Amino acid sequence: MAITIRINRNGIEDVFQVEAKTQQTVLDALFYIQNELDSSLSFRCSCRVGMCGSCGMVINGKEGLACRTSLNQLGIDVSVQPLRHIPVIKDLVVDMEGFFSKYRSIEPYFSPRVEISEPIVASPQSGIRKDIDLGLECISCGLCLSACDVVSMVPEFLGPAALNRAYNLVADVRDDRTDQRLSVVGAPRIGVWQCHTHMSCVEVCPKNIAPTRAIVNLKRILIRRSLLGKRHHFIPKVHAIKMEVD
Numbered sequence: 001m002a003i004t005i006r007i008n009r010n011g012i013e014d015v016f017q018v019e020a021k022t023q024q025t026v027l028d029a030l031f032y033i034q035n036e037l038d039s040s041l042s043f044r045c046s047c048r049v050g051m052c053g054s055c056g057m058v059i060n061g062k063e064g065l066a067c068r069t070s071l072n073q074l075g076i077d078v079s080v081q082p083l084r085h086i087p088v089i090k091d092l093v094v095d096m097e098g099f100f101s102k103y104r105s106i107e108p109y110f111s112p113r114v115e116i117s118e119p120i121v122a123s124p125q126s127g128i129r130k131d132i133d134l135g136l137e138c139i140s141c142g143l144c145l146s147a148c149d150v151v152s153m154v155p156e157f158l159g160p161a162a163l164n165r166a167y168n169l170v171a172d173v174r175d176d177r178t179d180q181r182l183s184v185v186g187a188p189r190i191g192v193w194q195c196h197t198h199m200s201c202v203e204v205c206p207k208n209i210a211p212t213r214a215i216v217n218l219k220r221i222l223i224r225r226s227l228l229g230k231r232h233h234f235i236p237k238v239h240a241i242k243m244e245v246d
């Protein structure tokens, strides 16, 4: 049985026929097309086991990793296009600089507290550590940014991956740059208040992370601090989401 693969290449659809094989992934099919049918086809990949995050694309209208998407489950007519909201370099290769520049803006690295002589221990069994663990496995594939409905309307929005990373660091009691990070994530236009909790990012994350959860938690922290008189940029007067302030 032949499978038709329609690839959006810089706005033009190219159609290829690939013979169906068992346990074939979309990435396998792209390699077949590149090796046997059109050597000019460009796409990105590295690990081929869902770890590096470089083979993200939109497959049959939904973001996914090409190396982890079985071709046989997609039917006999499959569409493949580059990630959305990210500039295309060629075919399925996108320019991730904008994605990583948003990531850099929240200072995505751990910054240890210096005023204490002994290191603070976050026990693996503690609630704080379990909370952080829920968002730790991000592979920066960009699927969440591509699926984000807000980014399509507000391109400056930092997006789910950067905000998820920011929350992990803000929640970490050993980190010293909470104020700086909250100033960025609470800023108008780019920050958490743009998120409408559509959960599109949650649906596509290949690591089962829920960035929306991190974003809601950041909103809670900002509101709590605002009530305590410590404001970080902008707190909207009216917000549609009911939140507990503890």
Ligand code: FES
Residues within 6 Å of the ligand: 044, 045, 046, 047, 048, 049, 050, 051, 052, 053, 054, 055, 056, 065, 066, 067, 068
């Ligand atoms: S090639 Fe690394 S995640 Fe797909």
